[in-house]
Amino acid sequence: MTSIVKISNLDKYFGHLHVLKNISVEIQPREVVCLIGRSGSGKSTLLRCINFLEEPSHGTIEVDGVQVESGGKGKEHRQLIHDVRLKTGMVFQEFNLFPHMSVLENVIEGPVTVKGMEKNKAIALAEENLDSVGLLFKKDEYPNRLSGGQKQRVAIARALTMQPRVMLFDEPTSALDPELIGEVLNVMKKVAKDGMTMLVVTHEMGFAREVADRVLVMSEGEIIEDAKPLELFTNPQDPRTKALIDRYRTGEQ
Amino acid sequence: MNIFANQTPGAPKSQAELLFESHQRKARQFQVNVALSWVTLLAIILFIFSGSHFLGIKTIQLDGNFIRANVGYIAGGIVQTLQISVISITFATILALLAALGRLSTFPPIYALSTFYVSLIRGTPLYLQIFFFFLALPQLGIVPSAFWSGVLPLSLNYGAYMSEIFRAGISSVGKGQREAALALGMTPRQTMQRVVLPQALRFAIPPMGNDFISMTKDSALVSATGFVRELTWRATKVGRATFHNLEALIIAAIFYWIMTILLSFAQSRLEARLSKGDR
Numbered sequence: 001m002t003s004i005v006k007i008s009n010l011d012k013y014f015g016h017l018h019v020l021k022n023i024s025v026e027i028q029p030r031e032v033v034c035l036i037g038r039s040g041s042g043k044s045t046l047l048r049c050i051n052f053l054e055e056p057s058h059g060t061i062e063v064d065g066v067q068v069e070s071g072g073k074g075k076e077h078r079q080l081i082h083d084v085r086l087k088t089g090m091v092f093q094e095f096n097l098f099p100h101m102s103v104l105e106n107v108i109e110g111p112v113t114v115k116g117m118e119k120n121k122a123i124a125l126a127e128e129n130l131d132s133v134g135l136l137f138k139k140d141e142y143p144n145r146l147s148g149g150q151k152q153r154v155a156i157a158r159a160l161t162m163q164p165r166v167m168l169f170d171e172p173t174s175a176l177d178p179e180l181i182g183e184v185l186n187v188m189k190k191v192a193k194d195g196m197t198m199l200v201v202t203h204e205m206g207f208a209r210e211v212a213d214r215v216l217v218m219s220e221g222e223i224i225e226d227a228k229p230l231e232l233f234t235n236p237q238d239p240r241t242k243a244l245i246d247r248y249r250t251g252e253q
Numbered sequence: 254m255n256i257f258a259n260q261t262p263g264a265p266k267s268q269a270e271l272l273f274e275s276h277q278r279k280a281r282q283f284q285v286n287v288a289l290s291w292v293t294l295l296a297i298i299l300f301i302f303s304g305s306h307f308l309g310i311k312t313i314q315l316d317g318n319f320i321r322a323n324v325g326y327i328a329g330g331i332v333q334t335l336q337i338s339v340i341s342i343t344f345a346t347i348l349a350l351l352a353a354l355g356r357l358s359t360f361p362p363i364y365a366l367s368t369f370y371v372s373l374i375r376g377t378p379l380y381l382q383i384f385f386f387f388l389a390l391p392q393l394g395i396v397p398s399a400f401w402s403g404v405l406p407l408s409l410n411y412g413a414y415m416s417e418i419f420r421a422g423i424s425s426v427g428k429g430q431r432e433a434a435l436a437l438g439m440t441p442r443q444t445m446q447r448v449v450l451p452q453a454l455r456f457a458i459p460p461m462g463n464d465f466i467s468m469t470k471d472s473a474l475v476s477a478t479g480f481v482r483e484l485t486w487r488a489t490k491v492g493r494a495t496f497h498n499l500e501a502l503i504i505a506a507i508f509y510w511i512m513t514i515l516l517s518f519a520q521s522r523l524e525a526r527l528s529k530g531d532r
Binding site for chain 2: 051053082085086088089090092094096097098099100109110113114115158159162
């Protein structure tokens with residue numbers, strides 16, 4: 001089976017700070033991969049390098065056959081980044097819905113403006129996705145009238161309406177009140193069940209255990225463990241992983 | 254707006270609702286009191302200019318015949334005043350937007366051009382700029398009409414000041430908004446047009462409205478050229494001719510004031526419409 005995301009020899013520096021150290025990882029189609037680690041371990045940066053919100057300092061990103069070398073310049077390079085962004089949907093910690101657009105306008109913005117999709121077609125697609133996150137009845141509201149959980153579900157619908165091959169989630173529940181986390185995780189489970197390839201940066205160990213096919217553990221810019229959740233949570237190989245899991249356990253109690 | 258409007262009718266009112274209603278009552282009462290005070294102040298001013306004798310006080314007598322004869326002529330200046338203001342604010346807005354984008358540019362010459370323009374224009378008086386166009390440029394063989402000698406400096410001047418508003422508006426749009434747009438696959442240009450500028454504009458509309466209102470009054474400076482028949486020019490002309498400056502300037506002042514009140518009203522309506530979906 002060929003992988004849908006392939007990251008090879010990725011390095012990222014912020015100034016002198018070496019935040020990603022020679023990372024290579026592959027993700028298979030329909031796989032759900034959770035990325036865990038302490039804050040500052042580089043997991044968000046890794047995710048943001050995949051769609052070039054951060055330009056990697058060195059290395060190659062390949063998404064669904066589109067290969068981008070870091071450090072490229074000019075029109076061709078920008079076109080490749082654009083192609084990668086079309087193949088990836090992203091969900092942010094802070095939702096980042098467009099406050100001047102209604103829910104429906106938020107969701108059709110990408111297809112209409114970026115893909116040039118006919119408006120009626122985009123609306124039909126958007127309504128389908130809003131329905132699947134349970135928020136079709138809010139389509140004419142503005143984001144400021146939604147709860148955090150609802151905003152994030154709209155953000156997921158917005159990303160899905162671009163019909164990406166891979167979904168990237170950057171701590172999608174970290175900005176939410178505890179009682180709103182469940183509704184977002186449920187939507188994410190549904191997306192996973194529908195066969196979407198997902199890479200999820202998260203602190204939700206329950207979600208990782210239940211939904212992920214693989215869990216990657218990051219520490220100081222490196223992937224220190226890559227295992228199935230059951231193995232990882234019951235028998236962590238690296239002492240740092242064990243410490244991390246213990247910390248979450250105490251946190252959960 | 255009643256934020257509890259969509260609650261079940263007949264349901265007992267919650268504490269928050271009762272608190273909200275009591276706040277609203279207080280706010281309404283305050284507005285009524287302010288309105289009454291305004292009426293009182295107006296009545297005092299009208300009394301001062303009524304020309305009557307009251308409790309031994311002799312108030313100011315205005316020449317009714319002069320007013321009746323000239324009010325129409327002076328009112329005619331409103332057209333020019335608005336013309337100057339509307340044309341100038343349009344140019345100023347375009348200049349301000351360009352200057353603001355220039356200020357955010359990472360290309361040194363563009364950044365320099367923008368800051369140079371703002372510094373030069375804000376560093377010199379508007380009054381001088383008007384004379385520069387009207388009196389200095391002709392020396393170089395460029396002879397703008399009195400009208401354009403007013404409109405161009407007003408545009409340049411307000412453009413420089415308003416560029417700060419646009420810049421602040423663009424900077425107020427969070428990094429997350431740009432990232433969300435880029436992640437959707439938008440080009441930097443689409444990101445600017447579809448996501449950043451609409452939000453920046455909403456931020457900029459209230460101060461822009463203030464600037465437009467203040468411009469209708471600064472347009473009076475154009476009368477200094479002596480050839481543009483706007484409100485102030487007409488008032489000083491007929492006032493000086495028969496030594497009725499008091500009456501003439503009061504008439505002009507009232508027209509400016511009414512225009513300002515109407516424009517402020519229009520501005521608050523526009524703001525209310527734009528605030529939909531505000532964070």
